[in-house]
Amino acid sequence: MKSVLTKFLLLLLSLFTISGCSSQASGANGKPKKIILDYAHYSPTSLILKEKGFAEDIFQKEGIEVEFVLSQGSNKALEFLNSKSVDFGSSAGAAALLAKAKGSPIQTVYIYSKPEWTALVSKDSSISSVEDLKGKKVAATLGTDPYIFLLRSLEENGLSAKDVEIINLQHGDGAAALLSGEVDAWAGLDPHMARVEKEAGANLFFRNPDFNTYGTLNVRTEFAEKYPEYVTKVIEAYEKARQWAIAHPDETAEILAKEAQIDLEVAKIQIKRNDFSEAKPGEKQIAAITAAGDVLKNEGLVEGNADIEKIVKDLINPSYFK
Numbered sequence: 001m002k003s004v005l006t007k008f009l010l011l012l013l014s015l016f017t018i019s020g021c022s023s024q025a026s027g028a029n030g031k032p033k034k035i036i037l038d039y040a041h042y043s044p045t046s047l048i049l050k051e052k053g054f055a056e057d058i059f060q061k062e063g064i065e066v067e068f069v070l071s072q073g074s075n076k077a078l079e080f081l082n083s084k085s086v087d088f089g090s091s092a093g094a095a096a097l098l099a100k101a102k103g104s105p106i107q108t109v110y111i112y113s114k115p116e117w118t119a120l121v122s123k124d125s126s127i128s129s130v131e132d133l134k135g136k137k138v139a140a141t142l143g144t145d146p147y148i149f150l151l152r153s154l155e156e157n158g159l160s161a162k163d164v165e166i167i168n169l170q171h172g173d174g175a176a177a178l179l180s181g182e183v184d185a186w187a188g189l190d191p192h193m194a195r196v197e198k199e200a201g202a203n204l205f206f207r208n209p210d211f212n213t214y215g216t217l218n219v220r221t222e223f224a225e226k227y228p229e230y231v232t233k234v235i236e237a238y239e240k241a242r243q244w245a246i247a248h249p250d251e252t253a254e255i256l257a258k259e260a261q262i263d264l265e266v267a268k269i270q271i272k273r274n275d276f277s278e279a280k281p282g283e284k285q286i287a288a289i290t291a292a293g294d295v296l297k298n299e300g301l302v303e304g305n306a307d308i309e310k311i312v313k314d315l316i317n318p319s320y321f322k
Contacts, residue, residue, distance in 0.1 A: 034065040035234065036075050036086045040189055041260040043090040044252050044274060045112040048241040051255050052303055055237040064230075073171050074188070075143040078218070081106050088222045089236055092117075092145030093213035094292035095287055099143070099317045101293070101302045105222055107317040108233050110217035110244065111285060114275040118146040118217075119155055120206040121188040121196065123178055128205050130157040135164045136184035139174035145213055146171070146187035152211045152295050161299055178202065191260050194269040213292050214285050215274075224320070231320040238279075243277050253276055280321045286312055 026164040029309060037055060039046040049055055055066045069086050071077035077089035080216040089106075091099075096108055127133065130153050140147040147166075154160055167174075167183055175192040177183045179200055188196070188204070201219055224231050234266065245252045259266035278284070293311075295309035302308070 003107050005116045005129055009268040019082060030231060031064055034067055035059060036067045036069060036082050037318055038071040038086045038089045039068050040071040042091045042117055042189055043112050044256050044271060045238060045241045045245055046090055047255050047259050048113060049237060049246050054240040058233050058237050067268055073141050073144050075141060081218060081220055087220055089212050089218050091216055091218060093216045094148040094288040095144050096216050096218050097289050097293050097312060098296055101306055101311050105221040106218045107221055108218050108281055108315050109231055109320045110238055111214050111279050111281050112217055116209040116212050116273045118149045118212055119188055119204040120185055121184045121193060122205050123202050127185055130206050132161060135187055137167055138185045139167045139169045139177050139183040141171050141186035142168045148292050149211050150187040151299055155295055168283050176199045189247055190270040191262050192268055194266045195262055215289050231278050235321055242276050242279055281316045281318045
């Protein structure tokens with residue numbers, strides 16, 4: 001009797017375990033039960049997607065729930081992807097490369113914009129060139145495009161990260177530290193950068209749009225391999241948002257202003273710095289991200305024997321773009 005009861009309990013336990021795993025992984029017919037997308041103030045396309053319900057229009061008729069999670073920076077988006085908190089995360093291309101080089105199982109499947117979203121910013125008139133940063137405190141968010149922009153700017157001007165004191169602060173905190181005088185300069189990010197430029201008279205003393213790597217949408221490789229059809233459907237939703245942004249720049253600025261809780265004129269500055277004309281990842285993105293990767297390697301942030309070209313090739317995957 002005891003043996004029979006034990007076997008019965010073990011059978012129940014195994015059935016419960018199988019049922020629990022499958023229900024978490026998939027809905028009916030191999031569909032995901034839920035798709036989790038991030039949204040970010042540095043990605044106007046994602047804000048339109050969230051505001052207009054384009055993803056819900058596509059997925060809810062299939063019985064798939066859509067959830068949005070706020071990313072405060074590329075580093076946070078990539079952390080969310082690593083922890084499986086999101087299925088798709090928005091980041092700068094160079095930040096995605098850095099994560100990929102450290103083993104993050106992600107693929108870049110879409111370009112949500114080509115932004116000039118970062119520059120080096122000062123409030124003190126004594127800092128007007130990159131050379132003036134030697135020995136100074138510079139705020140930057142590690143692992144993000146502004147941080148990589150700072151490294152590239154230093155290298156181009158004969159300096160390195162060792163010549164400055166980099167203070168690791170999230171983007172909004174970096175802006176606040178600049179205004180309060182806690183740091184001498186800041187590797188900025190819109191919309192915070194546009195706000196301090198307009199409202200506090202901060203100076204964008206070094207700009208180079210070509211050092212800004214593209215805005216990339218990244219998917220967890222596990223999700224992509226399991227649900228390739230739904231990666232394409234997410235891209236379809238993003239395409240609706242991108243085309244809407246092109247057709248409605250003023251309304252796009254209004255959505256950004258509302259979501260980021262910033263002045264409309266500040267939002268308009270950020271939108272003007274975004275080019276929404278390209279969406280399919282390809283050779284241009286590969287070249288830009290590879291150049292950033294070489295700087296990361298020189299600074300010791302990527303292992304010296306790492307094959308940057310191969311890592312970028314493994315990262316960029318345009319095959320889901322129909």
